[in-house]
Amino acid sequence: MGMLDDRVALVTGASRGLGRAICATLAREGADVAFNYSRSDDDARITQAAIEAEGRRAWAFKTSVLDKDGLRALTRTIEAEAGHLDILVNNAGVGQVVPLALMEEEDWDRMMSINVKGAFLTTQAVMRGMVRRRHGRILNISSLAGVKMMEAPVHYSTAKAALAGFTQALAKEIGRYGITVNCLAPGLLEDGVSVNLPEKRLAEYLRNCALGRQGTFQECAEVVAFLVSDRNSYMNGATIVLDGAV
Numbered sequence: 070m071g072m073l074d075d076r077v078a079l080v081t082g083a084s085r086g087l088g089r090a091i092c093a094t095l096a097r098e099g100a101d102v103a104f105n106y107s108r109s110d111d112d113a114r115i116t117q118a119a120i121e122a123e124g125r126r127a128w129a130f131k132t133s134v135l136d137k138d139g140l141r142a143l144t145r146t147i148e149a150e151a152g153h154l155d156i157l158v159n160n161a162g163v164g165q166v167v168p169l170a171l172m173e174e175e176d177w178d179r180m181m182s183i184n185v186k187g188a189f190l191t192t193q194a195v196m197r198g199m200v201r202r203r204h205g206r207i208l209n210i211s212s213l214a215g216v217k218m219m220e221a222p223v224h225y226s227t228a229k230a231a232l233a234g235f236t237q238a239l240a241k242e243i244g245r246y247g248i249t250v251n252c253l254a255p256g257l258l259e260d261g262v263s264v265n266l267p268e269k270r271l272a273e274y275l276r277n278c279a280l281g282r283q284g285t286f287q288e289c290a291e292v293v294a295f296l297v298s299d300r301n302s303y304m305n306g307a308t309i310v311l312d313g314a315v
């Protein structure tokens with residue numbers, strides 16, 4: 070018995086990185102898993118194979134989290150083919166290392182769009198079915214940079230902090246329909262958006278982290294699987310920090 074038997078999940082931004090690990094782990098726990106991405110078909114095929122290797126059904130959509138109509142269409146497809154969509158993990162995100170003084174307006178807009186507006190558009194597309202079925206689990210992937218004072222790009226920290234507010238307000242709004250909304254704020258992970266971090270910042274993180282290392286995608290995905298499961302039934306509106314004690 071898996072924690073997610075008979076559940077159907079959508080994970081955004083999962084052609085690689087943390088999203089891929091989440092897809093494989095939700096599938097291992099018994100869920101059929103859909104995901105989206107915006108660029109690399111080759112990477113997406115690897116994620117799809119990882120889900121199928123767990124014996125679960127996989128759907129891959131080359132649809133940006135900024136494509137409102139595309140998100141509605143992919144939700145309709147999943148609901149038509151699977152019958153229901155129970156879990157949404159808003160994972161898609163981008164990072165960029167740039168000081169505020171050199172930040173272009175386009176940098177700011179891109180950060181806010183993909184990290185925050187993407188979660189809004191995807192949630193709006195998916196939650197209608199959850200409301201109808203009076204059940205759902207929504208998890209937003211934020212970052213330690215959004216909840217703790219630390220040296221991190223200002224637009225990234227701002228966008229990730231916005232997800233905590235989005236989580237709280239939405240949890241209040243849709244809890245009455247049996248839908249919980251939570252947020253996970255990982256510290257520095259092994260790869261992905263953290264790869265371009267300057268050496269100095271990485272060394273500082275490792276010095277401050279009680280466990281003395283970065284987290285792995287798999288460690289993070291294990292927590293996600295529990296957070297979106299029915300075993301986690303009373304947590305709502307919470308932001309959980311996963312950082313080895315920084």
Ligand SMILES: NC(=O)c1ccc[n+]([C@@H]2O[C@H](COP(=O)([O-])OP(=O)(O)OC[C@H]3O[C@@H](n4cnc5c(N)ncnc54)[C@H](OP(=O)(O)O)[C@@H]3O)[C@@H](O)[C@H]2O)c1
Nearest residue numbers: 082084085086087106107108109133134162258261262263
């Ligand atoms: N890695 C870390 O240390 C760390 C720490 C804390 C929080 N996080 C958060 O964890 C999440 C995943 O990060 P990661 O490290 O796995 O990043 P990553 O390796 O860069 O992967 C990002 C994923 O998002 C997809 N994506 C980007 N723009 C998209 C769009 N417009 N529409 C749909 N998908 C899009 C990418 O696929 P395409 O390029 O094909 O679109 C890719 O699959 C992010 O929200 C990040 O902020 C990461």
